[in-house]
Amino acid sequence: MKTNFQRLSAAVILSGLFLFGAVSVKSQTGGFQIFVSNEKSGDLTVINGGDFKVAATFHVGKRPRGIHASPDGKTLYVALSGTPIEAPPKLDANGNPIFVKGHDDDEDEAKSDKAADGIGVVDVATRTMLRKIPAGSDPEQFCVSADGKRLYISNEDVGAATVLDVETGKIVTFIPVTREPEGSGVSPDGKFFYITCETGGDVFAIDAQTFKIIGHITVHPRPRNVAFLPDGSRAFIPSESVGELNVIDTASQTLSKVITLPPHSRPQCVIVSPDGRKVYVSTGRGGAVCVVDAHTYEVLDTIKVGKRPWGITFSPDGKYLFAANGPSDDVSVVDLATDKEVARVASPGSPWGVVCVPDAK
Numbered sequence: 001m002k003t004n005f006q007r008l009s010a011a012v013i014l015s016g017l018f019l020f021g022a023v024s025v026k027s028q029t030g031g032f033q034i035f036v037s038n039e040k041s042g043d044l045t046v047i048n049g050g051d052f053k054v055a056a057t058f059h060v061g062k063r064p065r066g067i068h069a070s071p072d073g074k075t076l077y078v079a080l081s082g083t084p085i086e087a088p089p090k091l092d093a094n095g096n097p098i099f100v101k102g103h104d105d106d107e108d109e110a111k112s113d114k115a116a117d118g119i120g121v122v123d124v125a126t127r128t129m130l131r132k133i134p135a136g137s138d139p140e141q142f143c144v145s146a147d148g149k150r151l152y153i154s155n156e157d158v159g160a161a162t163v164l165d166v167e168t169g170k171i172v173t174f175i176p177v178t179r180e181p182e183g184s185g186v187s188p189d190g191k192f193f194y195i196t197c198e199t200g201g202d203v204f205a206i207d208a209q210t211f212k213i214i215g216h217i218t219v220h221p222r223p224r225n226v227a228f229l230p231d232g233s234r235a236f237i238p239s240e241s242v243g244e245l246n247v248i249d250t251a252s253q254t255l256s257k258v259i260t261l262p263p264h265s266r267p268q269c270v271i272v273s274p275d276g277r278k279v280y281v282s283t284g285r286g287g288a289v290c291v292v293d294a295h296t297y298e299v300l301d302t303i304k305v306g307k308r309p310w311g312i313t314f315s316p317d318g319k320y321l322f323a324a325n326g327p328s329d330d331v332s333v334v335d336l337a338t339d340k341e342v343a344r345v346a347s348p349g350s351p352w353g354v355v356c357v358p359d360a361k
Contacts, residue, residue, distance in 0.1 A: 032316045032358045033124070036324055036331055037064035037078055039085065041349025044078070045331075046127055049315060049356070052333050052343050060129045062116040066141040066184075067311070067353040069124070070166075071148040076122040076355065077166075079139040080132065082113030083157060112138070112157075119151060119164065124357050133169045136162035141183050141225060145208070146190040152206075154181035154195055161195045161204075163211060173211050178202045185226025185235065187250065194248075196223035196237060203237060205253045215253025219246045224268050229294060230276045238267030238281055245270065245281055245292060259297045261290050268310045274318055282309040282323055289323055291339060301339045305332035311353035324351035 030050030037044055042064060046056040066079035117139060118132040135142075135153050139162070142153040150172065153162040159179055163172040175195070183196035192214060195204045201223055205215030222240035229235075234256070235248040243265035247257035261267060266284035272294060273280070279292040285308055291301040306325025309332065313322055321334040324347070331351055333343035 030315075032356050034313075034315075034322055034331070035067060035076055035122075035124075035355050035357065036347045036351045037067045037311075037353040038347060038349030039063050039065055039326070039352040043349060044076075044122070044127075045345075045347040045349075045351070047331065047345050047347075052345050054345065054347075056127050058127055058129065060120045060122065061118070061132060062113065064120065065352045066139070067355050068142065068144050069355050069357050070144065071146065073357045074124055074360070076120075076124060076357070077142070077144065077151060078120040078122060078353075079135075079142055079153070080116060080118050080120050081138045081140065082116030083138045084111050119153070125360065131169075133164065133166075134171065135164050136160065136171065136174065143184045143186045143193060143226075145186055146188070150208075152184050152186060152193045152195070152208075154184050156180055156182065156198075159197075161206070175204075175206060175211055175213075177204050183223060183225035183237070185228065187235075188228055188230060188232040194226045194235065194237070196226060198222045198224075201239065203248070205250075217248060217253060217255055219255060219258075220244055225270060227270045227272045227279070229272055230274070234294075236270045236272065236279050236281075238270050240266045240268060240284060243267065243283075243286075245279070247297065257297055259292060259299070261292075262286070262288075262299060262302055265290065269312050271312055271314065274314070280312060280321060282312045284308050284310065289321065289334065303334055303339050303341065305334065305341055306330050306344065310351075313354050313356050315356050316358045322354050322356065324354040326350045326352060 032049040034047040043059045048055045061080040063081040064078045119135040121130045136155040138157040139153045140156045142151050151164040161175040178197045180198035182198045186193040201219045201221045203217040220239035220242045223237045227236050237246045243261045245259040249256040265286040267281045268284045269282045279294050281290045289303045305323045307328035308326050309323040311324040323332040329348045331345045332341050335342045
């Protein structure tokens with residue numbers, strides 16, 4: 001028969017083991033996890049924030065690209081598409097895409113698996129795909145409203161944007177724009193959102209309540225995505241074709257400045273530091289991330305990463321930047337204290353988008 005002392009000792013040991021296990025898990029995750037969408041393999045890679053090692057990989061659907069978290073960090077949304085992958089277009093001497101004459105859109109439509117289109121809903125805690133919500137044709141990039149109730153989605157192959165109610169899973173409305181809508185970004189106050197269109201360099205500002213277009217800005221071709229200063233006074237939109245970063249005055253919905261990025265830059269994704277001091281731009285074929293002063297517009301640094309970096313994001317504590325490098329099948333880890341790449345993490349399947357999610361408290 002066990003004595004009270006033996007029972008107490010066993011309880012203390014078990015409690016210690018439990019606490020050790022909890023500390024071990026926390027040390028592995030570093031307080032956050034990184035989720036990467038792999039466009040060709042149709043899955044997500046999960047990377048621990050503590051040791052930057054792969055924790056899991058799971059299937060979500062065809063061509064996962066845009067990826068964002070809900071405001072509470074418990075759910076991920078992933079844009080899925082059954083439209084076949086096309087090689088990057090050839091560029092002319094000025095960096096503009098060369099479109100093939102006589103290209104038959106109906107042929108592309110016949111090859112597309114429209115049943116695969118939608119927004120995948122992923123549970124962060126269990127790392128499982130819960131369901132897929134219809135979200136218009138060929139969704140690529142999107143953004144989440146500040147209250148988490150709606151998604152604003154670019155539908156690339158139909159020249160429209162979709163507004164999706166997350167709770168009901170129903171489409172609120174479609175908004176016609178122009179050819180090849182690509183990027184999407186919502187203002188910090190939630191009052192309007194932008195949809196960028198690749199072909200003509202059109203940027204549409206759309207009222208988030210009435211869904212009416214309240215601004216139409218033209219930049220050089222292939223504007224990719226959108227990022228705002230924390231106060232919402234300015235937005236930054238890259239033009240891939242010419243290696244530029246456009247600064248938009250959001251009060252007047254006008255182009256206020258064009259920043260020329262270093263040679264060979266083909267900017268894809270832009271994000272703004274939480275303190276609003278710096279702008280980070282992935283340069284695609286340039287193989288780097290540019291650091292730009294958010295107020296003087298000076299290019300401060302160029303950080304070498306993997307091949308053709310696309311999506312970039314910050315760690316929740318702001319100490320690291322992560323870049324999804326498609327052709328090199330990996331994710332770069334950049335220490336923002338030194339602006340140096342400190343690690344590469346394998347993510348096979350052509351990584352496209354990346355998002356960080358804090359651990360549940």
